[in-house]
Every structure is written in structure tokens, then in C-alpha cells.
Amino acid sequence: MRRGERLLVLGAGYVGAKLAEVALEEGHEVVLADNWYATRREQLAPLEHRGARVETADIRSAADLDRLLDPPPARVYLLAAQASRPLAEREPDYTEETNLTGARRVAEAVAGVGGPPLVYASSLHVYGSRLAGEVGPEHPYGEQGDLAHLSKIYAELCLTLYARRHDFDLALLRLGIVYGPSAVEHERPESQTVVDRFRRLAARGEPLPLDDGGRATIGVVHVEDAARVLLAEPIRRGVSAANVAAESVTVADVAALARGELPAGRPGWTYATPYAYRHRVAEYLAP
Numbered sequence: 001m002r003r004g005e006r007l008l009v010l011g012a013g014y015v016g017a018k019l020a021e022v023a024l025e026e027g028h029e030v031v032l033a034d035n036w037y038a039t040r041r042e043q044l045a046p047l048e049h050r051g052a053r054v055e056t057a058d059i060r061s062a063a064d065l066d067r068l069l070d071p072p073p074a075r076v077y078l079l080a081a082q083a084s085r086p087l088a089e090r091e092p093d094y095t096e097e098t099n100l101t102g103a104r105r106v107a108e109a110v111a112g113v114g115g116p117p118l119v120y121a122s123s124l125h126v127y128g129s130r131l132a133g134e135v136g137p138e139h140p141y142g143e144q145g146d147l148a149h150l151s152k153i154y155a156e157l158c159l160t161l162y163a164r165r166h167d168f169d170l171a172l173l174r175l176g177i178v179y180g181p182s183a184v185e186h187e188r189p190e191s192q193t194v195v196d197r198f199r200r201l202a203a204r205g206e207p208l209p210l211d212d213g214g215r216a217t218i219g220v221v222h223v224e225d226a227a228r229v230l231l232a233e234p235i236r237r238g239v240s241a242a243n244v245a246a247e248s249v250t251v252a253d254v255a256a257l258a259r260g261e262l263p264a265g266r267p268g269w270t271y272a273t274p275y276a277y278r279h280r281v282a283e284y285l286a287p
Contacts, residue, residue: 003027008073011080017184018227033057043184059102065109072113079121088148099151107162115168117235122174124219125149136272137241169235176219176245202258214252217268219245222279246277257285
């Protein structure tokens with residue numbers, strides 16, 4: 001991406017704020033938009049001070065999207081989503097309206113201005129569980145257990161439909177569990193990912209909850225690595241998909257590292273990824 005381009009980041013939360021930070025460091029013009037459902041606007045003040053433009057907008061609103069896309073940016077990042085499983089159970093309507101209708105309206109708005117490249121922050125959860133071997137982007141979608149993750153599959157398919165119909169470029173980047181410091185962090189336990197939650201619990205000497213003995217395999221990526229991949233991703237012609245996960249580990253491994261112990265190191269599968277990463281979860285969790 002050329003230096004100094006205008007980027008529109010829809011969703012100014014945990015990953016969006018870090019993406020904006022890295023983009024500003026690299027000399028880009030950044031517009032951050034959010035409806036402040038989970039993020040407080042004042043959390044973006046340091047980024048505003050550094051030059052980011054912060055807008056109040058909702059991806060469910062076609063009028064808001066049309067305003068943000070005038071003039072069209074060099075690239076659009078769709079990070080706005082209700083990603084919490086517990087909140088999806090408590091607020092299914094908001095989850096569906098944002099993650100399903102919102103994704104479609106972003107696709108319509110992007111198509112309506114001639115199709116600037118669109119990057120969608122999806123999730124490794126689209127593959128489901130009970131996997132084996134090396135899991136690449138060609139792997140089929142798997143069974144889902146909640147609306148937040150089920151919606152990622154719909155959004156991928158809906159965005160792909162519009163990208164092909166209206167001939168704009170689309171990158172589907174399937175992120176693993178993201179960890180590490182960002183300008184925007186959430187204190188609610190249901191909004192914290194397992195790596196950061198275990199790090200905080202271990203620091204306080206509290207027990208680490210391990211569902212099913214912690215056998216579940218997860219892909220993990222530091223938030224700075226995720227932001228740099230999102231920013232540097234070369235938009236390929238048409239629709240492309242890739243995994244963004246520096247490591248494949250079990251939840252029990254994460255717990256062991258948080259307690260200062262050696263992990264067993266036996267994930268049930270691994271996620272294939274084309275990117276290089278700077279951070280490792282063992283370094284982050286080291287006491």
C-alpha cells in the first residue's frame with residue numbers, strides 16, 4: 001500500500017484501534033467509525049490527537065455508510081461486529097442486525113461507490129471444531145455453536161456475493177484469538193479473549209478455568225501482528241481468503257504459560273498461514 005492513502009476503518013474497537021495506530025505510524029490518513037456500543041469514544045482521544053478522524057456511525061445505517069464513503073477511501077476495513085458469545089445469547093437481535101444486515105449494507109455501500117478494496121476481519125471459528133492436520137483457507141465451513149460465530153460465515157458469503165457481482169476486490173482474513181495491548185481494551189470478562197484473561201487471572205493468583213480440561217485447540221495472534229497483516233495485505237484481484245494466526249496451541253497450553261509452567265505443546269491441528277509474525281504467546285505470558 002502506498003504511503004499517505006486514506007483508510008476507512010469500520011469498528012474502532014480493540015483491533016480497529018491498533019490498526020489505526022499502526023496506519024498512522026506508517027503515514028496514512030485514517031478515518032475510524034463506531035457506534036460506541038462496546039467502545040467509549042474517549043478511548044480514541046490519543047488516536048485523534050495523532051491525526052485520526054473519529055466518526056460516530058453505525059454499519060446498519062446506509063446513510064451513515066454513504067457519508068463515510070464520500071469520497072471513497074483507498075481501502076475499507078470491516079471490523080465492526082458483535083463478537084462475544086455471551087452477548088450473542090443475551091442480545092441476539094443486535095448481534096444479527098450488526099453482523100448480518102450490517103455486513104450486507106457495507107457491501108452495498110462499497111459497490112455503490114465503485115468498489116474500493118474491502119478487507120473483512122473474519123474468524124478461524126468459521127472452520128468449526130474437531131479438525132485435523134493443517135487447516136487452510138480451502139477448508140469447508142464447520143458447525144457453529146453461537147450466533148456471533150455463525151454470522152461470520154454469512155458475512156463472508158454475503159460479501160463474496162457482492163464482490164463478484166459488482167467486481168470489487170475482497171480479502172477475507174480469518175483471525176485467530178487476538179491478544180496484547182491496544183488503545184481500546186474491554187474490562188468485561190465476556191469481552192476478553194482467553195490469553196489476556198488468563199494473564200490477568202494468573203497475575204492475581206486466581207484459578208484459570210479450563211472447560212473440558214483445556215483440550216480445545218485455538219489459533220492465536222498478537223494484536224500488533226494482526227494490525228500489520230491487515231494493513232500490509234496485498235489485495236488480490238477478486239476474492240481471497242487467508243488465516244491470521246501466529247501459533248496453534250491448546251487452551252491448557254495457554255494456562256500453563258500463564259502460570260509459568262511448560263506447556264504440553266500438543267494442539268489437535270494447526271492453521272496454515274502465509275504471514276510472518278513478530279510476537280509469540282510464550283513471551284507475552286512469561287511471568
